[in-house]
Amino acid sequence: MFDQYRSPYIALLLILLTGCSSVYYDTMESVGYHKRDILVDRVEAAKDAQTDAQEQFKSALDQFASVIRLEESDLKRAYDDLNHEFESSESAAQEVTDRINKVESVAEDLFEEWQEELELYENQKLKAASKQQLSKTKSRYRSMLKSMRQAEKTMQPVLNNFRDNVLYLKHNLNAQAIGSLRGEFGNLKADITNLINRMNQSIKRSDEFIRDMQSAN
Known part of the structure; x- marks a missing residue:
């Protein structure tokens, strides 16, 4: 991808x-x-960010599962480990949002430029073909973006649930707190499973969009 830059000069300039x-x-x-x-490139980066977020949320769930099996003497370490996973998950979620926003920004600029340049055509047949291609590209893009945003939205409820449990453990470092977390594990697991499924759908749409854009070159 070009975002890795072709030379130190280009990197500095950008x-x-x-x-x-x-x-x-x-x-x-x-x-x-x-x-x-x-x-x-930005769609690819957003896809990669979602893949990374999937792995992070899986790691967080694994950590949560290990916490509810701990004895009371391990509670402080359990809180520290779980809080670290929560903060990492929050960062991964923010990265996904940032990447999607960058996709949306350049897409809007691309389509605006494309629409304006349609007026430069003298050949009406070529203009009509380009206009049709613009419409198809927009349609594929909107479908992909919708899938991305749907996946993005599923992250916040998971983070909210995760945060609640981390805070509860922080404020109640005792065996009773662990017992309460055991009751929450099933809900968190279901939420993360749904999140991963949504992201898989979004990643699939991203791959399809990338192939379409590359084949149109």
């Missing part, structure tokens, strides 16, 4: 210019990298 999207796009286009290429 760091200086990313504050202004128009300058950023112009710079990227000057090295042969257009908005559609950036969009594909």
